[in-house]
Amino acid sequence: xxxxxxxxxxxxxxxxxxxxxxxxxxxxxxxxxxxxxxxxxxxxxxxxxxxxxxxxxxxxxxxxxxxxxxxxxxxxxxxxxxxxxxxxxxxxxxxxxxxxxxxxxxxxxxxxxxxxxxxxxxxxxxxxxxxxxxxxxxxxxxxxxxxxxxxxxxxxxxxxxxxxxxxxxxxxxxxxxxxxxxxxxxxxxxxxxxxxxxxxxxxxxxxxxxxxxxxxxxxxxxxxxxxx
Amino acid sequence: xxxxxxxxxxxxxxxxxxxxxxxxxxxxxxxxxxxxxxxxxxxxxxxxxxxxxxxxxxxxxxxxxxxxxxxxxxxxxxxxxxxxxxxxxxxxxxxxxxxxxxxxxxxxxxxxxxxxxxxxxxxxxxxxxxxxxxxxxxxxxxxxxxxxxxxxxxxxxxxxxxxxxxxxxxxxxxxxxxxxxxxxxxxxxxxxxxxxxxxxxxxxxxxxxxxxxxxxxxx
Numbered sequence: 001x002x003x004x005x006x007x008x009x010x011x012x013x014x015x016x017x018x019x020x021x022x023x024x025x026x027x028x029x030x031x032x033x034x035x036x037x038x039x040x041x042x043x044x045x046x047x048x049x050x051x052x053x054x055x056x057x058x059x060x061x062x063x064x065x066x067x068x069x070x071x072x073x074x075x076x077x078x079x080x081x082x083x084x085x086x087x088x089x090x091x092x093x094x095x096x097x098x099x100x101x102x103x104x105x106x107x108x109x110x111x112x113x114x115x116x117x118x119x120x121x122x123x124x125x126x127x128x129x130x131x132x133x134x135x136x137x138x139x140x141x142x143x144x145x146x147x148x149x150x151x152x153x154x155x156x157x158x159x160x161x162x163x164x165x166x167x168x169x170x171x172x173x174x175x176x177x178x179x180x181x182x183x184x185x186x187x188x189x190x191x192x193x194x195x196x197x198x199x200x201x202x203x204x205x206x207x208x209x210x211x212x213x214x215x216x217x218x219x220x221x222x223x224x225x226x227x228x
Numbered sequence: 229x230x231x232x233x234x235x236x237x238x239x240x241x242x243x244x245x246x247x248x249x250x251x252x253x254x255x256x257x258x259x260x261x262x263x264x265x266x267x268x269x270x271x272x273x274x275x276x277x278x279x280x281x282x283x284x285x286x287x288x289x290x291x292x293x294x295x296x297x298x299x300x301x302x303x304x305x306x307x308x309x310x311x312x313x314x315x316x317x318x319x320x321x322x323x324x325x326x327x328x329x330x331x332x333x334x335x336x337x338x339x340x341x342x343x344x345x346x347x348x349x350x351x352x353x354x355x356x357x358x359x360x361x362x363x364x365x366x367x368x369x370x371x372x373x374x375x376x377x378x379x380x381x382x383x384x385x386x387x388x389x390x391x392x393x394x395x396x397x398x399x400x401x402x403x404x405x406x407x408x409x410x411x412x413x414x415x416x417x418x419x420x421x422x423x424x425x426x427x428x429x430x431x432x433x434x435x436x437x438x439x440x441x442x443x444x445x446x447x
Contacts, residue, residue, distance in 0.1 A: 062431075063420070065427075065431060066381070066423065066424045066428045066431055067385065067427070068385040068386065068399065068423055069385070069388075070388040070389060070391065070392075071399055071402070071416060071423065072420070074399075074402070074412070074416045074419075075412075075420065078416060079413045079416045079417065081412075082411075162292075163295060164292075164294050166294070167392045177295075178298075181302070187298075187302040187306055188302070188306050188307060191295060191298050191299045192299075194295055195291045198291050198295065199287070199290045199291055202290045202291075203290065
């Protein structure tokens, strides 16, 4: 092996790496929030009486789950402009990641909703609550509690999967590392640094999400299914 | 000068689909063998072996696939001084990636087999390896089928990331066709449709298998 590692150059560029990491985090959070909101809308549409609406949600979920994220990003960034919809690379990245996550989130929320006992919905109907209120209070919040672990796992997948948005020239950690390695010719060192940063961000995100779950759902409440 | 998108261009995409399938098959077979070893290592009685397998899985599941590809592609080329051909570099990265995920899935199914099965086999005088081979693995294999097919779909879709390092498979072929036809509105949805045609039957089958398995296990 003739290669001499020089990690000093990585240190010299820490501000760029930090900017990249922050952009990755920001993008992942935005895509998660947007995708979840969209998935909640789709989930509500799924309970609709309109067959067209239900079919549209089903089609959306199947298309997202059976095509690659990268191709979805290409469609958002390169194909939509032909229809006159032109968006910036960073916005296309967030939109693409959100649409992708939304497809999986609809399925996750569905299994959460199936865990809500039917009798509770009937009880709410008997109490005279309207459809939207039943959806919000009786179905959605318990469903989110059940779905939380799967949604949290999806956040980590977005965080790591967002590295492919560098392919549509959006700026985040992977694209920062790519341009640094091409100007410094220290590819291995920079890729190694990026791997470490992603690993640390994923671990920190997991810890934070677990703590949030504990604070929001576990602390001082009876276990799921327990009678008050 | 731009070409129209017609017969030859469609054939080019279909031809490239072959490389997507081939890369998937190579990674799935290599990753299957590796994943089998990882799963066994994860349930090994030796602590060091368990630890090594856990670190391997954690590293590959905790970092982006794209960076794993970069490291395999550029990193190794720099380290060894040999410019790697795209094929071995991409195949290596996807094999390791598949090994980590399949290893984790299969560990879960091995651990899902009730401890009483281990105890009964031990009481019958079977040794550890024999218990694993004749009692645990046959049962684990049955519940492993739906999530394994599910991962196969993930793998097919994720081979698209190889396009970013210039490996010509379906997605890269789509990019090349867009470069000559300037019709991203035709080409990319078509590329997506081809992935869909391959993945949807598998997703459907995985769902079916899972429902049937749940019914049989009385869940």
